[in-house]
Ligand code: HEM
């Protein structure tokens with residue numbers, strides 16, 4: 015089907031890559047089918063031997079994913095440190111003036127709403143994964159790349175919105191849990207165990223809050239970003255971030271629920 | 275040969291409208307400019323840090339002198355000086371300059387790339403670091419002044435505002451600054467890692483990477499693991515200070531004469547902070563030194579016109595040092611109440627790290643052995659690095675034995691050790707890097723005459739300053755101790771009286787050491803505009819940053835129409851043939867079958 019294309023800014027930029035079939039809305043975007051190392055399209059050579067910036071449709075995506083991976087690895091160390099201190103504090107005590115050994119740790123009973131929150135977070139992982147996969151559906155990606163509307167982005171938006179909704183729901187649920195604990199007079203400063211309950215749920219909530227921010231940026235990008243590839247990267251990376259926070263929460267939740 | 279175009283010229287080509295140079299420089303995402311910004315920041319920090327160290331030395335030698343505009347240096351002032359000196363030097367000089375400064379300036383072109391992976395993130399990292407520096411320096415202005423708990427911020431001193439002057443608002447600012455710094459360092463390391471993994475040019479296989487790149491890469495790996503643990507520790511410390519927790523100070527502890535109880539609950543222990551802090555702290559010193567080690571290997575080989583002895587082995591030792599580096603943190607805690615069995619384990623792992631370190635030194639020796647090097651200033655500073663690393667390293671296995679550390683911990687013996695192996699060696703690495711890469715930035719050479727004076731004065735003064743500290747430490751001079759003499763009736767003063775002549779010697783050397791740096795700054799300033807014009811590859815180097823294709827262009831974006839870069843071989847390919855030295859740079863596509871060396 016012949017398609018008339020008015021040259022866009024991208025196309026006029028001298029960085030446009032003709033050999034990557036860049037007709038103006040970016041070079042060929044990554045799709046879900048196959049993870050090819052070679053070009054095809056009469057281009058049988060090994061992509062990783064090409065100059066940087068021309069190594070196939072997945073090049074930019076992989077770069078951003080790798081950056082995210084390192085960031086998450088670093089973030090995980092943060093939680094490793096906190097969880098280690100959890101166990102240290104749980105198992106340490108002190109001698110008081112009468113030479114009695116005292117361990118002040120009083121296990122914090124978690125509010126049952128956390129179970130619900132966990133379920134909500136898992137569901138949100140599902141919705142964000144659907145959105146992510148929809149960004150790479152071959153047929154729609156090709157249409158969108160050719161300039162025939164934005165079918166890919168359009169199909170991802172509802173699921174991103176749903177993820178934001180479930181994310182907010184989770185945060186509201188966490189707030190409810192903090193309220194319930196406060197009613198029982200369990201505060202941050204009450205006890206070594208409650209220190210950790212609040213510390214862990216707060217830091218995780220901050221991460222999730224940032225995650226919602228990232229999702230909103232991705233949503234914004236779906237409407238206003240020029241290149242399909244950029245939109246895909248935005249959704250892909252925020253989805254992986256979201257998944258990681260979900261899995262992390264499952265572990266933290268298990269810690270708080272069963273290892274008090 | 276293309277001539278390098280100026281940044282302004284390039285930017286006018288890139289941007290439809292011309293920004294003023296200042297705006298361009300401030301909001302740049304060009305990795306080279308960001309590298310220079312980092313170096314400028316480190317320069318500010320090092321100058322302040324040097325002045326503070328001089329004040330400490332002068333106070334130790336002439337305790338009664340009064341500082342103009344300030345008055346006498348009180349003991350708490352001395353501790354504030356130590357804290358600010360250590361924090362500035364370690365974080366804002368030795369972490370930023372080698373890793374982020376030269377890393378940004380040089381790393382991309384050494385792997386054949388024209389950009390860093392995430393330019394915006396790069397700028398963000400720099401500005402966060404700059405903000406962190408401002409916050410740190412602001413602590414001198416608040417009530418109570420700068421904190422006094424050292425760069426290691428041990429509780430209870432760091433956890434309780436009442437513990438001393440500077441431990442209130444000053445400590446809060448310190449904490450904020452370090453938290454910001456940790457985040458910035460993590461972001462910058464992510465950028466480094468992704469750049470090395472993803473942006474290597476064609477032919478730049480892992481085993482062809484210059485050893486400098488391996489140094490940056492390993493240091494970045496350590497950074498992303500270590501700095502977030504520091505961040506976690508700092509969050510806990512903040513909670514102890516402001517949220518009524520007690521992670522690091524047990525309830526009922528007596529701090530500065532008052533009971534630390536009200537509102538704080540917990541079984542906290544300072545030992546926990548030590549574990550968390552040193553899990554970061556030890557890798558931190560390797561983050562500071564690994565880039566210098568890589569550079570030393572490369573420069574020694576380049577000026578000696580020799581292959582790096584055991585290239586693959588050097589890659590392996592770099593990684594091994596990184597790996598072992600995260601398993602030795604307990605050697606800072608032998609006298610802190612560590613389980614003796616843990617002490618033994620940490621002692622063994624620490625002595626094990628001597629093996630890859632010794633392999634490095636041996637490789638440096640073997641590379642230069644019986645070569646006929648050209649003694650440029652950059653080469654001299656690399657030799658100096660090797661020398662200082664060796665001298666400082668020899669006291670490592672001594673300190674690594676718990677039984678000896680019982681005595682030596684918290685004496686000047688330790689100060690001598692870490693200043694030689696980390697501070698001075700690290701700074702020598704920075705000097706070598708500056709003399710070596712200066713032409714890349716300015717197209718001019720730094721003055722070799724001034725450089726040689728600078729080298730010899732710095733080397734002699736550094737040894738003159740830090741070697742005798744071993745002796746005063748053995749004689750019992752403690753660290754973090756404000757006054758050695760002239761306190762009438764003080765038993766400690768009587769004990770330390772025999773160290774005074776040596777301390778005088780140390781202080782005089784320190785003054786010479788600091789004064790010699792004037793030569794360096796003068797050299798920089800003069801050579802920037804009037805240095806000899808450098809040839810395209812003044813050191814006959816083999817690594818890609820000197821390749822014409824990469825020197826011609828420095829802008830990070832759109833490399834669509836630029837000459838492709840390819841690496842054809844390992845670096846350091848030299849041989850002598852008939853009447854001269856020959857070399858094949860990494861970018862030269864000539865047949866790799868080399869002529870027999872004679
Ligand atoms: C101009 C040369 C230098 C001199 C004369 C000097 C002198 C000193 C002195 C007198 C102390 C205090 C020892 C004590 O009383 O406990 C000290 C501590 C320290 N210095 Fe330096 N120093 C110099 C350069 C450096 C450099 C380049 C570094 C970079 C890593 C550095 C890192 C440290 C550290 C980490 C401490 C420990 C601070 C603490 O205990 O919190 N120094 N230095």
Ligand SMILES: [Cu+2]
Pocket residue numbers: 555556602603605606
């Ligand atoms: Cu250490």
